[in-house]
Amino acid sequence: MISRYAFGSMIETDAVLHKPPIRTDRFSKLSVNEASMSLSLHLHEKDVVYGLGENVRGINKRGWLYRSKTVDEPDHSETRNSLYAAHNFILIDTDEPFALFFDYAGIITFDIGFTHLDEMKISLSDWNFDLYLIEGGDKIELVRQFRKLIGKSYIPPKWAFGYGQSRWSYHDADEVRTVVRKHRDAKVPLDMVYLDIDYMDGYKDFTVNEAAFGDLSVFTAEMRRENIHLIPIIDAGIKQENGYRVYEEGLEKGYFCVKEDGSPFIAAVWPGKSVFADIMNPEARAWFGEQYRVLVDKGIEGFWNDMNEPSIFYTEDRLKSVFAEISEMQGENMGVERFWHFQSIVNGLTGNEEDYRCFYHRYKGELIRHDRVHNLFGYFLTRGASEALCGMMPDRRYLLISRTSSIGMHRYSGVWMGDNRSWWSHLLLNMQMLPSLNMIGFLYTGCDLGGLTCDVTEDLMLRWLAMGIFYPLMRNHSAINTRRQEFYEFDLTDAFRSIISLRYRLIPYLYSEYMKAALRDEMMFRPLAFDYPEDEHASTVEDQLMLGRELMIAPVYRQNADGRYVYLPEDMKLLRFRVDGSMEEEVLEKGHHYVKVPLTDVVFFLRRGKMLPLAEAAQHSGAVDFNKLSFIKFGDQNMTYELYDDDGCSVSACDEKHFRIIGD
Ligand code: GLC
Numbered sequence: 010m011i012s013r014y015a016f017g018s019m020i021e022t023d024a025v026l027h028k029p030p031i032r033t034d035r036f037s038k039l040s041v042n043e044a045s046m047s048l049s050l051h052l053h054e055k056d057v058v059y060g061l062g063e064n065v066r067g068i069n070k071r072g073w074l075y076r077s078k079t080v081d082e083p084d085h086s087e088t089r090n091s092l093y094a095a096h097n098f099i100l101i102d103t104d105e106p107f108a109l110f111f112d113y114a115g116i117i118t119f120d121i122g123f124t125h126l127d128e129m130k131i132s133l134s135d136w137n138f139d140l141y142l143i144e145g146g147d148k149i150e151l152v153r154q155f156r157k158l159i160g161k162s163y164i165p166p167k168w169a170f171g172y173g174q175s176r177w178s179y180h181d182a183d184e185v186r187t188v189v190r191k192h193r194d195a196k197v198p199l200d201m202v203y204l205d206i207d208y209m210d211g212y213k214d215f216t217v218n219e220a221a222f223g224d225l226s227v228f229t230a231e232m233r234r235e236n237i238h239l240i241p242i243i244d245a246g247i248k249q250e251n252g253y254r255v256y257e258e259g260l261e262k263g264y265f266c267v268k269e270d271g272s273p274f275i276a277a278v279w280p281g282k283s284v285f286a287d288i289m290n291p292e293a294r295a296w297f298g299e300q301y302r303v304l305v306d307k308g309i310e311g312f313w314n315d316m317n318e319p320s321i322f323y324t325e326d327r328l329k330s331v332f333a334e335i336s337e338m339q340g341e342n343m344g345v346e347r348f349w350h351f352q353s354i355v356n357g358l359t360g361n362e363e364d365y366r367c368f369y370h371r372y373k374g375e376l377i378r379h380d381r382v383h384n385l386f387g388y389f390l391t392r393g394a395s396e397a398l399c400g401m402m403p404d405r406r407y408l409l410i411s412r413t414s415s416i417g418m419h420r421y422s423g424v425w426m427g428d429n430r431s432w433w434s435h436l437l438l439n440m441q442m443l444p445s446l447n448m449i450g451f452l453y454t455g456c457d458l459g460g461l462t463c464d465v466t467e468d469l470m471l472r473w474l475a476m477g478i479f480y481p482l483m484r485n486h487s488a489i490n491t492r493r494q495e496f497y498e499f500d501l502t503d504a505f506r507s508i509i510s511l512r513y514r515l516i517p518y519l520y521s522e523y524m525k526a527a528l529r530d531e532m533m534f535r536p537l538a539f540d541y542p543e544d545e546h547a548s549t550v551e552d553q554l555m556l557g558r559e560l561m562i563a564p565v566y567r568q569n570a571d572g573r574y575v576y577l578p579e580d581m582k583l584l585r586f587r588v589d590g591s592m593e594e595e596v597l598e599k600g601h602h603y604v605k606v607p608l609t610d611v612v613f614f615l616r617r618g619k620m621l622p623l624a625e626a627a628q629h630s631g632a633v634d635f636n637k638l639s640f641i642k643f644g645d646q647n648m649t650y651e652l653y654d655d656d657g658c659s660v661s662a663c664d665e666k667h668f669r670i671i672g673d
Pocket residue numbers: 176177205206242315316412427428461487488
């Protein structure tokens with residue numbers, strides 16, 4: 010059952026599709042304190058708090074303070090309180106589990122046992138929000154009810170389940186050709202190459218550096234013949250430059266965010282001084298979305314929307330005052346305090362909170378200050394893109410991922426998990442984000458495999474890929490000035506080939522489980538306690554996940570480990586895929602096991618009474634044959650699997666009628 014309570018009058022977030030009527034009785038599940046604009050709840054020792062989507066820390070969110078404010082935060086360490094997303098959904102697993110959703114565009118703090126171990130306190134920056142209480146049923150059912158409320162998840166084309174190679178940046182067409190050729194020559198499958206900011210002309214959105222890429226339509230067509238999709242990046246900031254069509258057109262139409270005096274708000278991102286589309290104005294978002302046509306006309310069918318928190322390096326105004334202050338400090342004999350201040354004014358230029366309070370959107374005939382709707386920026390901009398793409402490519406699915414998000418955006422696009430690092434701890438962190446993202450409908454998701462910043466090592470790359478084969482979005486991405494991490498930069502080519510090929514063998518399974526989750530409002534990845542609610546130990550497991558109905562995954566995420574401890578909540582069959590192409594099966598009993606996992610192996614687990622379909626290896630997703638499957642079973646009885654297949658590209662194909670039961 011879902012109850013909706015209204016506090017004050019909220020700014021529309023477009024998170025919920027069908028709003029139930031507002032309840033008139035008092036909300037009493039939590040104690041409400043309007044004077045301090047907060048709600049609190051006593052937590053019992055065994056209670057587990059799930060949710061908060063893409064965030065720091067573990068699957069159980071107890072023991073930290075989280076702040077829902079979308080930020081460009083490349084440091085995903087446990088000291089952080091916010092990352093790129095604002096996902097105000099929590100599920101409290103107590104005697105009778107229930108879930109809460111704060112439908113709110115402003116900033117919320119979730120203190121979940123941070124100040125007091127046994128108390129959860131949720132504070133809002135103003136008292137205008139809708140609160141949804143979801144009760145009745147187990148955790149899986151609570152999520153299903155919530156998902157029905159917020160609408161169906163985005164479904165990408167089938168080719169988006171292939172492997173993608175990315176780098177900041179591949180600088181010209183020849184470099185991309187080399188990437189593709191090296192994959193094909195070594196028989197390492199590949200479906201996508203991502204184009205980072207350097208494909209543009211001077212970091213100007215919707216332009217192409219033709220000196221480096223020639224006519225992009227010709228190059229896109231050439232890549233399509235190689236079964237490769239090119240996926241260009243689109244940034245939120247639009248360069249302020251006279252003569253640049255997009256800037257001039259938006260300015261003339263009044264489609265950019267403004268300062269209080271009505272002049273355009275200028276802040277710097279990659280191209281230097283830039284302006285930002287006014288996402289609260291539906292016409293402005295539609296106009297921004299329409300700009301994608303330039304690339305769609307060149308045959309592009311996939312995009313990644315970046316820097317849309319929006320990220321700000323510095324604003325023109327703050328930079329001026331910092332320069333003025335620094336010039337006054339020149340020649341000063343700075344003691345420690347003054348030196349720290351000096352450092353802080355320069356470092357404080359980026360993502361400065363004050364800057365987000367000094368520009369405005371046009372909303373219902375009034376100017377509304379940005380910080381009140383900050384968390385909607387990336388969502389609404391991506392929605393503009395998605396709606397426009399639907400118009401440009403009727404009945405054709407496109408690939409769209411965004412860095413920032415809030416609840417509701419799952420209907421329009423997927424997300425990647427932001428700027429992680431080549432750290433072992435991030436392999437685990439990015440895995441822990443999966444179930445909480447699934448709860449709120451973000452199904453098409455994955456992280457930068459190998460890590461974006463810092464130098465990856467070959468063992469980390471292999472272990473991360475061995476986890477990455479399960480992510481719907483499987484992309485290897487790395488940053489400028491870091492060690493390159495394409496497979497051919499390392500020694501163990503056979504291991505890369507066998508791990509990435511296994512992904513392709515799993516595509517029929519992953520695609521089927523994705524479509525079940527999308528069409529039936531389910532979670533593709535679940536914490537163990539969702540499937541084994543009676544098992545007390547299951548709720549403490551933070552490094553294993555249930556995948557679909559058949560599998561449990563347990564990646565190795567520690568360097569130099571020769572395996573790991575795995576907890577089996579029931580008897581399961583261990584499946585081991587070796588680098589030489591062989592496969593081993595071993596039945597393990599419920600309980601704790603140390604499982605050896607050499608660097609070049611992939612190991613995961615099959616549940617009793619289930620069977621896993623596997624395709625033959627293929628060089629690209631189009632060659633994966635869903636009609637030529639082999640099966641691995643756990644049990645002697647006759648078994649079935651519910652397979653999904655469709656044309657993989659039309660929107661109308663995404664339908665229950667494409668499920669079919671297959672037997673062995
Ligand atoms: C941002 C993105 C990252 C990209 C970089 C350059 O940091 O999150 O993926 O490579 O910008 O565009």
